[in-house]
Structure formats: C-alpha cells, structure tokens
Amino acid sequence: MNLIISCEFHFYQTPDKQVWTTSSFSYDFWQRYLNCFESVIVIARVKNVAKAQAQWRPSSGKSVSFFNLPEYQGLFGLIKRLPKLILRLKAATKLEGMFLFRVPSQTASILTSLLPRQRTYALEVVGDPEDVFSSGVGGKMLAPILGYFSKRTLKKQCQRAVGVSYVTQHYLQQKYPSAAHAITSHYSSLQLNEKYFSQKPRVYTYPARKLVFIGSLNQLYKAPDILFKAFAKLVKRDCNFHLTVIGTGVHQLMLEQLAQALEIQHNITFTGEVNHQQVLSYLQHAEVFVLPSRTEGLPRAMIEAMAQGLPCVGSVAGGIPELLAPDFCVPINDINALYMALNTLCNNTQLLTAQSTINLAASNDYQEGVLTQRRTDFYQKLKDLNS
Numbered sequence: 001m002n003l004i005i006s007c008e009f010h011f012y013q014t015p016d017k018q019v020w021t022t023s024s025f026s027y028d029f030w031q032r033y034l035n036c037f038e039s040v041i042v043i044a045r046v047k048n049v050a051k052a053q054a055q056w057r058p059s060s061g062k063s064v065s066f067f068n069l070p071e072y073q074g075l076f077g078l079i080k081r082l083p084k085l086i087l088r089l090k091a092a093t094k095l096e097g098m099f100l101f102r103v104p105s106q107t108a109s110i111l112t113s114l115l116p117r118q119r120t121y122a123l124e125v126v127g128d129p130e131d132v133f134s135s136g137v138g139g140k141m142l143a144p145i146l147g148y149f150s151k152r153t154l155k156k157q158c159q160r161a162v163g164v165s166y167v168t169q170h171y172l173q174q175k176y177p178s179a180a181h182a183i184t185s186h187y188s189s190l191q192l193n194e195k196y197f198s199q200k201p202r203v204y205t206y207p208a209r210k211l212v213f214i215g216s217l218n219q220l221y222k223a224p225d226i227l228f229k230a231f232a233k234l235v236k237r238d239c240n241f242h243l244t245v246i247g248t249g250v251h252q253l254m255l256e257q258l259a260q261a262l263e264i265q266h267n268i269t270f271t272g273e274v275n276h277q278q279v280l281s282y283l284q285h286a287e288v289f290v291l292p293s294r295t296e297g298l299p300r301a302m303i304e305a306m307a308q309g310l311p312c313v314g315s316v317a318g319g320i321p322e323l324l325a326p327d328f329c330v331p332i333n334d335i336n337a338l339y340m341a342l343n344t345l346c347n348n349t350q351l352l353t354a355q356s357t358i359n360l361a362a363s364n365d366y367q368e369g370v371l372t373q374r375r376t377d378f379y380q381k382l383k384d385l386n387s
Helices: 027-034 074-092 106-114 129-134 139-160 171-175 224-237 252-261 276-285 300-307 335-346 349-366 368-386
Strands: 002-013 019-021 039-048 064-069 098-103 121-125 163-166 183-186 210-214 242-246 268-272 288-291 312-315
Touching: 002 027, 002 064, 002 106, 027 039, 027 064, 027 368, 039 106, 064 074, 074 106, 098 106, 098 139, 098 368, 106 139, 121 139, 129 139, 163 368, 183 368, 210 224, 210 276, 210 300, 224 242, 224 252, 224 335, 242 276, 252 268, 276 300, 288 300, 288 335, 300 312, 300 349, 312 335, 335 349, 349 368
Parallel strands: 002 039, 002 098, 039 064, 098 121, 121 163, 163 183, 210 242, 210 288, 242 268, 288 312
Antiparallel strands: 002 019
C-alpha cells in the first residue's frame, strides 16, 4: 500500500529528478513509514534547480517519490499561486493509497477540503496554528483572523481523521481532540540513537556561563530577540556570559544589529547553518540551553540538549511544560522572567547539577527504540484499517 504524506517544507529537484532537502526530511526520515508501507509519496513544494549544493541531502530514493507542488513563499506567494496549487492538489486526490497529513499545513487544509468524503485520512499533529499566528506571523491585521480559521480547521480535521498522532503527550490533544473512534498515539519526530545521549549527568562545580540557543532565524518563533534582551541583563551583571546562536535565516542581520545596540555583540557567536554532528558538539561544550519560544509543538532541540545532560530554560509555549518543571518555563515574551530564571539557574551549582540529572533521565523517553515502536504501532494500525 502507498502512503501519501503532505509536508510543508521546501525541496529542490535536479534535472535527474532527484529531490534534495536542507531540512531534516532526508531519505532516512521517510524510512519510518516504509517499516509498514510499501512506498511513500510526498506531496510538497519542489523547486527545480540546475544542480544540488554541497550541503543538501537526498530526500527521494527507492520507494520514496514526490508529487511536486508549485513553489511559493509566504501568504502572498500562496495567494498568487493558489489557482495552480488547487489544480495540482485536485490531481493529488486521485493518488491511490492512505493519506497522512503532517499538520498544521496549508497544503493539508486544501487537500482535506478537496478529498471525497469516502477517502479517509490520518494526521500527525506537530504544532499549534493558533500559537503560530498569535506570535505575530501574518501581521497585526491578518494574524488574529488566520489564527482563528487555522485553529478551527485543525479541530475539524482531527474530528474527521481516522487516526491522529500528536507530538505532545497532553497539550495538543486537549486543544485539538480526535474523534472517539479514531486511532491515537503520541510521539516526536526525533531520531536519537545512543550516540546522542550522555553517559552520565553533569556535575557543576562552578557557575554556568556558556549558553546555547538553537532555532531557525527565518521567523522569530523561537524568540531570539527576547533572549538577547534578557541576555543583556546577564552580561551587565557578569561580562563572562557567552551565548552561541545555532541557526540562520533572514532575521540574522536584524539580530546582529540588536546585539550591537544592546552592546553584547562580543558575547554572542552566530554559527550559521551547521550539520547535526556539529550541533551535538556545540551542545556538549555548552553549559545551559535556552529556548524562550513564542510557539512550539515539542522542541526537538530541547530534547537533544536534555539528552546531553544540559539544564534548560524555556517558555510555556506548546509542549515545553511537558519537558521542564514550572520554575524553568517562563511566560512568553517576558524578558525579565527569562532573565531571572537564567540568573537563578546559572549561578546555583547544586541546581545546575540537579537539572542535568533530571533532564537526562527525562530524555530517555525519546530514545530511538521507544519512539520507533510507538510510530510503527500507529502506522500498522492505519494500514490494517485500510487493507
């Protein structure tokens, strides 16, 4: 049986029809679905290019093909390409197999409205659209409207789906409940094997001064601007604080300018885009991980940091409170609360050591074997339902 998956990430296709990615959706990612299904067809935006860049990774391959959608960027790009996109998605509804939509997703919203009632589908809920738009995406005028309709759409999708898996244990389930008869599960998209886990917790004998943040800078979902303002308060108290920012995007220049305005540019290192092995190295050399997100599902980067025994500070967004104790989850956009949480944690060696032990133990729930079994059980039930 084919599994037909919608994905909101952008991909690239070279003249030899090979599809490439700069994200985590490499060919290896799709193998989790091939444990139960004979083939995977990915519905996604694909841009034709002359050749692949060195850092790109193959996404298509044996038993993994793509159903290409027109390339566009942002809301206005969507509006401009909407007629062609709808025609292409109408063609996608004729594909044979089981539909599985990763949501929230513009593509999935259109597809579910085009699917005949007799065609069933399942969902993997990986984020909260209401939180996305409440963070400011779409502008002050459109964001509340888009947030309202996106939340409403996802609720309807969850009620109609024959199966729903959530990236959180409780948060998204409460906001977007499935139908009573639906197959349900919860798991992260993580693929962490033994090499990503520290063998033992850290023991802190001196205050922590090396902070690390991981997140795309194409949007301000992860609130690096809030972090910089809180970090400036730390630097004012002790100039030995240092922050490593892993990730890149269109807002990097603005953030560099903000660092200069706050006079902390010498205390911040922007690494740009790095590979996963380099991320692991940065985590191993850091002393505290911080992610004050405005919107979240369940942050992969935080779980990876916990697996390295790092004490963490986050916000109350999405599933972060499922990972961290309340003392380390600050209100969204609260600069002073973030500063106080970091200041307290970084200057208390006993607290740092205790949080390292707690976080490393909690990260064991996200080991590859545990999540693989949970995913496989969900996919097999979906397959059996459609056999």
